[in-house]
Amino acid sequence: MMFRYYGGNDMKNGTFLKLKKKTLLLAICLTGCWSMNYAPDVSAKQSTDVMISYKNEEGKTDILKNVSKVEKVLEQVGMVRATVNEQQIAKLKNNNNIEFINNSLTKMKIADDTSEKSNRSIPTFTSYWNLNYVKAPYFWRNGYLGKGVKVAMIDTGINNVPDLKNVVKRISFVKDNPKTKTIDESDVWDRGNYGEGHGTSVAAVIGAQIGGKTFNTSISDIIGVAPNVRLYSLKYADGTKDGTVGEIITAINWSIKYKMDIINISSSVYEDDAGLKKAIDKAVKAGIIIVASAGNEGSNKPTYPARYNNVVAVSSIGKDKKISKFSNTGTSIDFAAPGDYIPTINSKGEFFYATGTSYAAPHVTGLLALLKEKYPYSSVTELLQKLKTNALDLGIKGKDSKYGYGLAQLPKLYNSVLKDLNDVQITKVKDHQATITYTVSDPSSFKKVIMIINGTKTISTKKSSSYTLKNLDDNKSYKVLLKYVDKNGDSSIGVEKNFRTKEDITPPMEIxxxxxxxxxxxxxxxxxxxxxxxxxxxxxxxxxxxxxxxxxxxxxxxxxxxxxxxxxxxxxxxxxxxxxxxxxxxxxxTPPAKIIAKPVISPVSTSSNSLSGTAAPNSSIEVKKGSKLIASGTANQKGHFKLTIPFQALDTKLSITAADSVGNKSEPTLVNIKQSKITAQPIVQTVTTNTKYLRGNAEPNSKVYVYRNNSLLASDKVEPNGGFSLYIKNQPQKTVLTVIVKNSLGVKSKPYKITVK
Structure with a gap:
């Protein structure tokens, strides 16, 4: 199946049609089928749906306190999806605990798609050229079909069809569009490509089961690369409506939380996205392999996420083992795989042929699932190295920009049975630990020992003679299965040992x-x-x-x-x-209590941005408006203090207290804000050539005016909290802006001049 998309190629009845290029900001493509509308400015005055990345728990707490609405807290990727206004964005951008703020609503539009259906029976099993090219049947014959491997499909959903009964779970991250009356976009079903489907057909390439039936009675079977994988359908786009990068990030977050082994993303983003990159990095760090399609623009630069160096990027080849004309290429390509005229099924379970890098990527996903089953104790790096070592070099010698390491193929299997560890003994059994000793029969091929505790917890060690199990429960029976793993990743059948820890009757050490x-x-x-x-x-x-x-x-x-x-x-x-x-x-x-004198406060008016007075020498001063602390500081040795406070509205009541170093606190001095006869100059934040909004503080409920060369640029009313934000566009460097405040009595402040940096 080939999707038509803006800025790329389209296959209709086997012919590639050139479409006029359109300027794109960002796109997520199902085989290159999505195009992005311009994303709204996250600094716009209206509320905006954003993805906010935090660096630590303090940052997360700050986000939750300073947004209009929390959509989702994505713990696994360290982000919060939320609705914010411009003031909240400005505050969060200045927070050192916040990493970045990105727009979540990167709009996408599905374009036309054409695929070729077929009512012909699949001639013979050997005619699965794509499966034979990657040597999947060779692993099947040796008993490896991807059993137990968890593959997350981030796509348009996977439908309930006979060939895909191995879908373990279906989840939708898509919101329903209330304007549509006949469908619910938030459901889990695949409506991509005008109903023909996308997620279902990609999933079939990965894991359509042997012996399944299509809905075409004349068609015998469709088989995926790894027919026994456990598929998880994570729907990020319905196919009838726009999808967003935010939904893909949410799906990756879910994949990390529920410990997926592999993620397949047959989708594309045309520009680097900080949120997507962070989510990818978090998933890779969690040990998940991410496979992505290179895109179908015929460009020499793959789309994202395939372009990220920690993602397995896959280009497409045809039956002639040459790069497909539509396939993107580039230095980030890792492997090539069949993606041209691939037998699969549509959303209705009907057999058809599909074309695009969307169908090349799942071949590699399936291969990695087979390798994961065969070599369960190998690291991600070791599994990928097996594909690199065994890839069929198709281009110039070595890794190249078209085929990467070459056509992805499975390695040859060796039927020799590995010898188990010798002389396995359980010694030094205590209440919370036990030592296992053993000998290795072939030290030259030794890689590591795997210990499976009570059938659930797995421990890996490179120690070749002994290992001490720690943090065990006391007075409990344990069963340990020890497996020898060689340098190829093959493992022995295993030796099983049982022991019981002693009862814990001793306390831990003191603090x-x-x-x-x-x-x-x-x-x-x-x-x-x-x-x-x-x-x-x-x-x-x-x-x-x-x-x-x-x-x-x-x-x-x-x-x-x-x-x-x-x-x-x-x-x-x-x-x-x-x-x-x-x-x-x-x-x-504890120190004794004593009486602290109330502070004496100088008059405070609507034009005051400071509060001064006298109190006990060296005492701590707090200024509150209601229960909210608005300023604090310390009196000097003579008892004088001066604190900066926000401008306050007329008749606001402030409470000021003094306290000594051991917590004795005075009774509060109450101050009522009076109307000033003058209007104070505003406090204005720095303005640079990148500044679109002039922000600052002034008397509440007054009005602010910004001029450039006597021409009014903007004006607006000051908020009740004293803040203001005026849209001034980007101004040239060294431009002098004049800011004037007029209070509710019509009294103007002295002009405040600020130069653009």
Whole structure:
């Protein structure tokens, strides 16, 4: 099947038609069939759907607090999809815990698609030229069909057809379009290519089952490269409506969470996308192999994600083993695979032939699934190396820009049975650990030992004589299967050993370096170092012999203490069996309470952006509006202080308190904001040649005017919180802008001039 798309080629009745190139910002293509509308500016004044990448937990928390609506928290890829306005974007962009903000709604439009149906029976099994080219039947005959390997198909969905009963789960990340009355785009079904389907036909190339039936009674069977894989259909686009990069990122996030082995993406993005790149990187780091189609523009640059160096990029060849005319090429191509006139099924389960790099990529996905089954203990790098080593070189010698390493083919299998480990013994069994000793019969071919604990947990070690299992449960029976793995990745049948750990009756070691800090009248912070003992679980905290809390951290703030009182704090380490140490203690005495004088505040008006006064020397000053802290600072040795505050609206009430170093706090001084006889100059953020919005602060409910050479560029009302944002377009360097504020009484501020940098 070949999809028509803007800026590429189309196959109709076997003929490639040239389409007029159109300017594209970004596109996600199903075999190059999607074209991107221009993405809206994420700094626009209206709310925008964005993907926000955070660097740490603090960044995630900041996002959740500063967006209009949280669409999805994508923990596995470190992003949040949310709806934001321009002020929220500006605030988040200045946050050091935020990595980037990208538009999620990268619009795509499905174009025409033509494919050739067939009512002919498939002549003989040997006529599957594409399968024979990649040597899939050779692995089948040796009993490897991809059993147990989890493959995520990020596409337009996979329909329920007889040949694809190995679809384990179907999930849609697509939203329903309420304007359409006859279909629900958010369902899991494939409507790509005007109903002919895309995801279903790509999935069939990967894993159509042997012995399945098409809905054509005259057709005997369609077989995928790895007929026994476990397919997961992750629908990111319906095929009748636009899809987005945001949905693909969400699908990758799901794939990481549920531990997929391989992801197939027969889709394309025409420009690098930071969100997609981060999601790809996270998936690869999690051990997932990502295979992507190179695209069908006939270009010398593959589309994304195939162009990323950690994605397996696949170009297309025909039956003549030459690069397909439509296939993209380039230095990032890893392999070539059959993609021209490939036998598969459509969304209705009917047999037809399909063409495009979308159908080359699943051949490689299927091969990797077969290799994953055969060599389950090999790393991703080792599996890919097998494909590279055994690829049939079709172009210039070595890796080239058309075929990569060559036509992807499976390696030759060796029928020799590997010898198991010798003299396997379980020694030094304790409550939470046991040592396994063994000898290797052939050290020259030794790669590693695989230990499967109770049939679930797998441990790999390159130690050739012994290994100590740690963090075991006490008083529990264990069954360990040890397999010898050679340098080729082949593994032995395995030796099984049983043992039972002893009962845990000993406590973990004590904590170290217990200390106190930040002692106040009602609180204290304690810090310590937890033991490195693997038996350690939690540190229990007691105050005057009463249990307070348990933690695995190394610091804790005790609150609700009383002034001028002695406390004994004891920390006891405990293990999972309930054994506790004797404990380590420290004594503290809280400072006495005393009265702190209320601060004296100078008058504050609507034109004030600072607050000054006097208080107890060296005391800490807090300014609150309601329950919200708007400013804080410290009085000097003479008791004077001056704090910067946001401009406040008329009649706003502020509360100012002073506190000493141990937590004694004064009664609040209440201040009412008065109307100023003058209007203060605005506070304006830096303006550069890249600035589209002039932002700053001024008196609430006043009006701001921006001029260039006496010509008004923009004006708007200041928000109740004192913020303003005016659209000024990009201004040339060294342009001088004049900003004036007029308050509710019509009084103008002095002009504030700012030069564009």
């Amino acid at each position: 170290q370096k217990l200390s106190k800090s930040k002692l106040k009248i009602n609180s204290v912070k304690i810090s310590w170092v937890n033991p490195k003992d693997f038996d350690f679980n939690l540190t229990e905290i007691y105050v005057n012999d009463e249990f307070v809390d348990a933690t695995d951290l190394e610091s804790y703030t005790l609150k609700h203490l009383k002034p001028n009182k002695e406390y004994e704090i004891t920390l006891i380490t405990s293990d999972l069996s309930g054994n506790g140490s004797n404990g380590v203690s420290i004594k503290i005495h």
